[in-house]
Amino acid sequence: MNTGTAQARDGEVVCAVRELVKTYPALRGRRGQPPAPAVRATDGVDLDVRRGEIFGLLGPNGAGKSTLVRQLTGLMRPDAGSIHLLGHDLVRHPERAARLLAYLGQESTALDELTVSLAVETTGRLRGMDAAAVRTAREAILGELGLTALAARPLKKLSGGQRRLACFAAALVGDRSVLVLDEPTTGMDPVARRAVWAAVDRRREEHGVTVLLVTHNVIEAETVLDRVAVLEAGRIIACDTPSGLKSRVAHEVRLDLVWRERAPLDVPEVAALRASATESGRRWTLRLAPDEARAAVSAVTGGAAFLALDDFTLTTPSLEDVYLSLGGSTKGLVKA
Ligand SMILES: Nc1ncnc2c1ncn2[C@@H]1O[C@H](COP(=O)(O)OP(=O)(O)OP(=O)(O)O)[C@@H](O)[C@H]1O
Numbered sequence: 001m002n003t004g005t006a007q008a009r010d011g012e013v014v015c016a017v018r019e020l021v022k023t024y025p026a027l028r029g030r031r032g033q034p035p036a037p038a039v040r041a042t043d044g045v046d047l048d049v050r051r052g053e054i055f056g057l058l059g060p061n062g063a064g065k066s067t068l069v070r071q072l073t074g075l076m077r078p079d080a081g082s083i084h085l086l087g088h089d090l091v092r093h094p095e096r097a098a099r100l101l102a103y104l105g106q107e108s109t110a111l112d113e114l115t116v117s118l119a120v121e122t123t124g125r126l127r128g129m130d131a132a133a134v135r136t137a138r139e140a141i142l143g144e145l146g147l148t149a150l151a152a153r154p155l156k157k158l159s160g161g162q163r164r165l166a167c168f169a170a171a172l173v174g175d176r177s178v179l180v181l182d183e184p185t186t187g188m189d190p191v192a193r194r195a196v197w198a199a200v201d202r203r204r205e206e207h208g209v210t211v212l213l214v215t216h217n218v219i220e221a222e223t224v225l226d227r228v229a230v231l232e233a234g235r236i237i238a239c240d241t242p243s244g245l246k247s248r249v250a251h252e253v254r255l256d257l258v259w260r261e262r263a264p265l266d267v268p269e270v271a272a273l274r275a276s277a278t279e280s281g282r283r284w285t286l287r288l289a290p291d292e293a294r295a296a297v298s299a300v301t302g303g304a305a306f307l308a309l310d311d312f313t314l315t316t317p318s319l320e321d322v323y324l325s326l327g328g329s330t331k332g333l334v335k336a
Contacts, residue, residue: 016049017081023040056212059231063232071083074097104180123170147162179200219318245322253290254286255285258282264305
């Protein structure tokens, strides 16, 4: 997937964000509910996304990804800061976003009553295509995504994954040069996921399409992204290629130990490991230097501890490890 990286690294900036701030106001408590404090959902965000890049926003629930995307797509006005997309000032002219980019949000309610075919056609017409061009594009996109057999079905009568794919089909019509996709593959099976990433890759290769992708799936992020901004509490805590980010924690490996019932704390080597372990039920997760990890593995697989051990895995760092080492909290990052 990363063939466009070099081109993207040196390419023209299509989206430049500076010092973006958005605070949701505090809410007074009503009917016995406690008041909610103000939330600074975007807290001084700077970003440069380049042409042809698949750029990710990764972060746990509540990190501010959707708020940032709503501002980038002209749906929400920031309190401060600037957004320039393809040379247009979107803070001054948020209405221009709709003709510059295609946005696939998390909700599909606007299209739910339409058939798959009509959802794609209607989106194409709204984007200014004539009837003949829309029909040609519809046939091509539905065929490309394996949706032709579902063309006559209303979206509300599709499964969650199929509906998501149909909404993705609608996002593709009209050949926008920037695609903003908020968790596009949620609920999709592997075949549909592959169809989405193949369609994205084709447009990037053939037309230099730029993709801004919101995800909290670290595996998908590592596979498809050229660069990723890691968001935590409204701030970007790191921004690099997935491998660049991972090299920051290359000095560590991750050791997962799963005990049959409980850890044998009477074994001194196990008791000693506990201080550096994160415990989750029967699982201990440790981040260790490679030689420490080797010593730990031989301690738990060699002696009395082995009888209490159900499973163990030794893995090189993932984006999740980077995120943790940057001070993030694991909650909300999806690993499967
Ligand atoms: N309309 C709103 N009013 C008040 N606070 C809000 C509102 N929308 C979001 N927030 C808060 O702003 C913060 C950022 O929310 P946002 O939805 O942008 O996060 P997110 O990273 O997209 O999360 P998720 O992965 O769950 O979609 C959270 O603390 C959230 O509770």
